[in-house]
Amino acid sequence: MISKAQIKYIQSLQHKKYRQKFGQFVAEGDKIVQELLQGTYGVKAVYATKTWLEAQAPMIQRSIEVLEVDEAVLKQLSSLSTPNQAVALVDIPPAPQPLLQGHITLALEAIRDPGNMGTIIRIADWFGVRQIICTPDCVDAYNAKTIQATMGSIMRVPVIETDLVALLKTPGQVASYAATLHGNNIANTKKLQEGIILIGNESRGLSEEVIALSTHQITIPRIGQAESLNAAVATGIICGRLLI
Amino acid sequence: MISKAQIKYIQSLQHKKYRQKFGQFVAEGDKIVQELLQGTYGVKAVYATKTWLEAQAPMIQRSIEVLEVDEAVLKQLSSLSTPNQAVALVDIPPAPQPLLQGHITLALEAIRDPGNMGTIIRIADWFGVRQIICTPDCVDAYNAKTIQATMGSIMRVPVIETDLVALLKTPGQVASYAATLHGNNIANTKKLQEGIILIGNESRGLSEEVIALSTHQITIPRIGQAESLNAAVATGIICGRLLI
Structure with a gap:
């Protein structure tokens, strides 16, 4: 089960100040969470409904924390008004140096x-x-x-x-x-x-x-x-x- | 003062069905209402705060109904989440025939x-x-x-x-x-x-x-x-x- 402290932490990441402090962000929504799981970004945790998790389970690596939550909790985790099936906690990748010559x-x-x-x-x-x-x-x-x-x-x-x-x-x-x-x-x-x-x-x-x-x-x-x-x-x- | 029936009528125009039935629409927000008053569209009524009306009075033709409303009423009239200073009731212009040749x-x-x-x-x-x-x-x-x-x-x-x-x-x-x-x-x-x-x-x-x-x-x-x-x-x- 998700703890109150986890909910509070995820909500704090709605603010740039805390995203910068902790180096993490929250991605919301079925499609983007799926894409993140297939990409090279460091997904740390996925919070999703039972149905969503059952369908996506084969794509989720073992190192990623997975928590089943109901829609009421997802609403609490979300900053967007559209209802979500899944939310991911993701590491912000280090910003590269800009390469201007030839680009x-x-x-x-x-x-x-x-x-x-x-x-x-x-x-x-x-x-x-x-x-x-x-x-x-x-x-x-x-x-x-x-x-x-x-x-x-x-x-x-x-x-x-x-x-x-x-x-x-x-x-x-x-x-x-x-x-x-x-x-x-x-x-x-x-x-x-x-x-x-x-x-x-x-x-x-x-x-x-x-x-x-x-x-x-x-x-x-x-x-x-x-x-x-x-x-x-x-x-x-x-x-x-x-x-x- | 604005009547309950007027509020209800304006709210009904949030639906396409009633816009088509009555041939009117509602424009919300300071800038668009100002532009409509300067254009050739048939503005029928303006509902706005005292401050807004005082500033815009010279632009409003005598044939247009003007009603001073407070911000709570404007919120009722509005379908958008951003707070407004003015709302206009406007006739939908007749759709022209498309002119395809040469255009x-x-x-x-x-x-x-x-x-x-x-x-x-x-x-x-x-x-x-x-x-x-x-x-x-x-x-x-x-x-x-x-x-x-x-x-x-x-x-x-x-x-x-x-x-x-x-x-x-x-x-x-x-x-x-x-x-x-x-x-x-x-x-x-x-x-x-x-x-x-x-x-x-x-x-x-x-x-x-x-x-x-x-x-x-x-x-x-x-x-x-x-x-x-x-x-x-x-x-x-x-x-x-x-x-x-």
């Missing part, structure tokens, strides 16, 4: 919406982007909503918290492409083999400092009248122009 | 998520697409969540419920481009001047019948490993390739 990197400044963050990680995974850099004021990639929105891509694309300004100031840095409102039309930009694509906050866009440090400014031309595009959609459109 | 049309089959639907309407507005066609099993465009996600674009892009199969079967129809997993790479598709871009359901994609009736099949090439892309993101990427 495409997505760099995010102050992305605040967990859904956008997750969708951007999924887009990166689709277009083969191997790393995302984010400023410390971005929403945490191990937030439950973000994890859910990545649809499993969190396991393949590391999100590395970095001082973006310092990184762009590094001498000999690779080219960088800032998404702005008054740059070059992305339809006239060639396919990239290397470089940093810079995406800014949902309402303010990129900071002036980051734009000034970028080597190129790019823009999705507006033909109609919408005031703006969603940050994740804009990221998708830019990747669809620069990476394929 | 770009976005056609949606079984889009179920209100956020995706709203985001797609916003994308259409950004790229100057003047009309969206949707199958009857799409989520209603006048759903409160959809309205919110359009960020005002609902006023500029009509969403026309249509029998898509019958439309595609019409002799002499314009070219149509079905988003599928095994079509031509969108990076090799020319900019369109006319045609129907077909987008399918979030998990199933387009139906075989619609794909068979389309004149072209197009694909966003996958370089990495993500299983799929979000439907709104995919729409953005395709528009970013075919319309600019």
Whole structure:
């Protein structure tokens, strides 16, 4: 049986502060837990309904703690409103050093919406982007909503918290492409083999400092009248122009 | 003062059935209500806090009923979880006939998520697409969540419920481009001047019948490993390739 202390511990991981302190996060939902069990992430424990465990038992390694819980307990463990069959306790993998030379990197400044963050990680995974850099004021990639929105891509694309300004100031840095409102039309930009694509906050866009440090400014031309595009959609459109 | 009957009527408009019966919808939130008051949509009534009404009074025409309500009442009127300062009761405009010749049309089959639907309407507005066609099993465009996600674009892009199969079967129809997993790479598709871009359901994609009736099949090439892309993101990427 699950103890009150375990429930309390898992609930504490809804907060970034405790995720960082203990180096673990909680993944919620049937599909993502299944994917995690098949991947190389360090799953420490699975809390799931009897039905779910019976069906998934062959996939669960012996080293993983397995606890059968009822739906009322799952509700307590969960931070999402959709009902779950399974929740996993997972080690946060160590963040690698960003490898900029010869690679495409997505760099995010102050992305605040967990859904956008997750969708951007999924887009990166689709277009083969191997790393995302984010400023410390971005929403945490191990937030439950973000994890859910990545649809499993969190396991393949590391999100590395970095001082973006310092990184762009590094001498000999690779080219960088800032998404702005008054740059070059992305339809006239060639396919990239290397470089940093810079995406800014949902309402303010990129900071002036980051734009000034970028080597190129790019823009999705507006033909109609919408005031703006969603940050994740804009990221998708830019990747669809620069990476394929 | 707002009557119980008015509250009940507005709450009934959370359901598509009653929106269709009465030909009205409810827009929630400061920004969208302001935009509606500046546009050409038929706003019938505004229910808002004292502070909001004082600030916006010069924008509100005399023909519009204005009722000051407190935040507790606004909460009753609202179907969204975010607290609002204002709610508007608006006439649903008559759907125009789709004009396919010489135009770009976005056609949606079984889009179920209100956020995706709203985001797609916003994308259409950004790229100057003047009309969206949707199958009857799409989520209603006048759903409160959809309205919110359009960020005002609902006023500029009509969403026309249509029998898509019958439309595609019409002799002499314009070219149509079905988003599928095994079509031509969108990076090799020319900019369109006319045609129907077909987008399918979030998990199933387009139906075989619609794909068979389309004149072209197009694909966003996958370089990495993500299983799929979000439907709104995919729409953005395709528009970013075919319309600019």
